[in-house]
Amino acid sequence: xxxxxxxxxxxxxxxxxxxxxxxxxxxxxxxxxxxxxxxxxxxxxxxxxxxxxxxxxxxxxxxxxxxxxxxxxxxxxxxxxxxxxxxxxxxxxxxxxxxxxxxxxxxxxxxxxxxxxxxxxxxxxxxxxxxxxxxxxxxxxxxxxxxxxxxxxxxxxxxxxxxxxxxxxxxxxxxxxxxxxxxxxxxxxxxxxxxxxxxxxxxxxxxxxxxxxxxxxxxxxxxxxxxxxxxxxxxxxxxxxxxxxxxxxxxxxxxxxxxxxxxxxxxxxxxxxxxxxxxxxxxxxxxxxxxxxxxxxxxxxxxxxxxxxxxxxxxxxxxxxxxxxxxxxxxxxxxxxxxxxxxxxxxxxxxxxxxxxxxxxxxxxxxxxxxxxxxxxxxxxxxxxxxxxxxxxxxxxxxxxxxxxxxxxxxxxxxxxx
Numbered sequence: 001x002x003x004x005x006x007x008x009x010x011x012x013x014x015x016x017x018x019x020x021x022x023x024x025x026x027x028x029x030x031x032x033x034x035x036x037x038x039x040x041x042x043x044x045x046x047x048x049x050x051x052x053x054x055x056x057x058x059x060x061x062x063x064x065x066x067x068x069x070x071x072x073x074x075x076x077x078x079x080x081x082x083x084x085x086x087x088x089x090x091x092x093x094x095x096x097x098x099x100x101x102x103x104x105x106x107x108x109x110x111x112x113x114x115x116x117x118x119x120x121x122x123x124x125x126x127x128x129x130x131x132x133x134x135x136x137x138x139x140x141x142x143x144x145x146x147x148x149x150x151x152x153x154x155x156x157x158x159x160x161x162x163x164x165x166x167x168x169x170x171x172x173x174x175x176x177x178x179x180x181x182x183x184x185x186x187x188x189x190x191x192x193x194x195x196x197x198x199x200x201x202x203x204x205x206x207x208x209x210x211x212x213x214x215x216x217x218x219x220x221x222x223x224x225x226x227x228x229x230x231x232x233x234x235x236x237x238x239x240x241x242x243x244x245x246x247x248x249x250x251x252x253x254x255x256x257x258x259x260x261x262x263x264x265x266x267x268x269x270x271x272x273x274x275x276x277x278x279x280x281x282x283x284x285x286x287x288x289x290x291x292x293x294x295x296x297x298x299x300x301x302x303x304x305x306x307x308x309x310x311x312x313x314x315x316x317x318x319x320x321x322x323x324x325x326x327x328x329x330x331x332x333x334x335x336x337x338x339x340x341x342x343x344x345x346x347x348x349x350x351x352x353x354x355x356x357x358x359x360x361x362x363x364x365x366x367x368x369x370x371x372x373x374x375x376x377x378x379x380x381x382x383x384x385x386x387x388x389x390x391x392x393x394x395x396x397x398x399x400x401x402x403x404x405x406x407x408x409x410x411x412x413x414x415x416x417x418x
Contacts, residue, residue: 043319043353043396044266046275046309047148048174049134050302052282052324053126055340056347057332057378058295060100060113060360064092065366072334075290075340078150080197084291089113093360097291098299101307107350108309109358110317112350112416116362117382118328122374124342126283131329134175136385136405145178147404148274151392154403161271161280168258168277176276216343248312251304257277258311266316273396279305286337300346310351321353321395321417325384331376332367344377348387354418361414386412 007014025110029207061077062068063086077096077338078085086094093115105111121138123129132138136147145153152165163184167173235394242264250256258277265272281298288295308322310317327348345365351357363373365379373379392398394417401410 002186002309013094029142041319042269042271042273044272044275044321045148045391045396046262046277046320046322047308048322048324049130049173049175049276049278050282050324051126051130051278052297052326053129053328053330053342054326054346054347055284055288055295056115056326057328057329058088058288059096060115060205060347061086061094061096062092062115065181065367066321067332067369071188072290074338075288075334075336076369078293081159085176085238087135090360092364096299098296099303101303102349104290105307105310106358107120108318108344110352112355112357113360114348114350114362114382114414114416115349115360115364116345116378116380116386117387118345120380120383124328126327126342131174133325133327133384134173136388137407141155141409143406146173146175147388148175148276149178149180150404151181151398152182152274153178153393153397153399155396155398157273159271163265163270165274166265166276168261173276176274182274185261188264191321205218211313243313244308246311246314248308249304250308250312251301253301255301256305256308259305260312262318263309263312263394265318266313283341285331285335285341286338288334306349317352319341321355321391322349322351323387323391324349329378332372332378333376344373344379345380348384350387350391350416356418362415382412382414383410386410386414387416390414390416 053261057068058075058077063077063079077094080086080088080094084097087097087100088094088108093113095106102111117270119129119132119133119138121129123132128141131141134146135143136141136150157164162181162183165176165180167176167182167184168186170185170186172182172184178183242260243252244260244263247342250260255277262272262277263277265275279298279302283296287293290296307323309322313320325348326346329343330340331343335341361382363381365381369375371379385405385408389401389405390413392404393401398404
């Protein structure tokens with residue numbers, strides 16, 4: 001983290017927030033240069049983890065399968081054009097009605113779905129499955145870093161800022177742990193920051209501590225007062241004053257707040273390339289509900305938040321891709337408690353950017369008893385690394401995927417991005 005970063009990103013942020021008139025004079029002088037150097041466009045990947053194993057069969061409903069209704073007499077989503085019915089997608093699949101905010105994105109071909117996707121490892125442990133998905137090494141424990149961190153390591157950016165990778169979470173998620181610097185920011189309004197990678201010692205106590213640690217640097221010593229002024233000024237920019245654009249309304253709660261602040265970072269031009277957040281509450285063993293109930297409430301918050309983010313970013317979504325993930329799916333059959341147990345394959349959403357949306361991408365394995373994984377789960381036909389690999393290569397222009405997914409070369413790209 002250096003003076004040039006603060007001059008560049010600080011001036012962009014000031015311009016974005018309309019606060020140039022009160023900025024230190026040296027920052028005002030750098031605005032034109034900083035905006036020009038930024039090129040005005042940066043590709044951003046936003047990863048959202050549905051922790052707890054969402055029921056992909058009720059999220060993206062295979063209503064064309066009669067077995068689906070045989071297995072779920074109490075919690076199945078009715079067919080389209082029925083009361084509380086699924087939102088028809090293609091004559092076979094439908095969205096859970098609580099995902100109604102996604103319907104316009106589907107019609108505009110900005111939303112793609114990958115079904116029967118997940119980890120080839122058969123574990124039913126939340127902890128292990130989340131670890132495998134975040135490290136990108138299913139079946140291998142002890143991998144030291146997350147696949148998004150390895151992506152940052154493989155995709156060197158000489159103009160990278162400390163805000164290149166940000167997790168809007170209380171702690172650094174496994175997916176961003178590693179040698180590449182990343183920040184975990186619980187709330188922009190108080191800049192309470194925990195870090196991963198080599199930046200840990202630099203910012204663990206906030207920007208003031210960082211300044212104190214770097215005052216021995218000759219360049220920073222020469223410009224220390226100006227740099228500290230910039231940091232202090234940026235801290236006074238109150239994120240609570242942020243007004244979402246285009247009528248976007250984020251749901252109340254941590255998830256909505258995280259997405260709103262990701263939008264704020266993208267608009268601020270501080271160099272965000274990878275963002276991460278998560279949302280829990282998907283482990284529906286008991287009273288899962290069908291079109292209404294426990295799962296429906298979580299899906300409503302989930303879809304409202306993402307739809308608000310897309311609306312808020314407006315044309316900036318041309319350079320943003322959102323991908324959702326969950327550690328595994330749930331059993332094809334409902335259990336005795338009107339819920340579902342730990343399963344195998346699942347569904348993922350890919351939104352924005354150059355997404356070739358309006359399609360469900362999968363080799364559908366079927367739901368008949370002899371087609372199920374271990375006689376109980378939706379079988380896997382797409383490795384999650386093929387989805388992540390395509391996004392890394394086509395959206396963030398990473399050329400060597402072997403460094404991101406050691407021991408595996410993604411080859412079954414679905415054509416999600418043009």
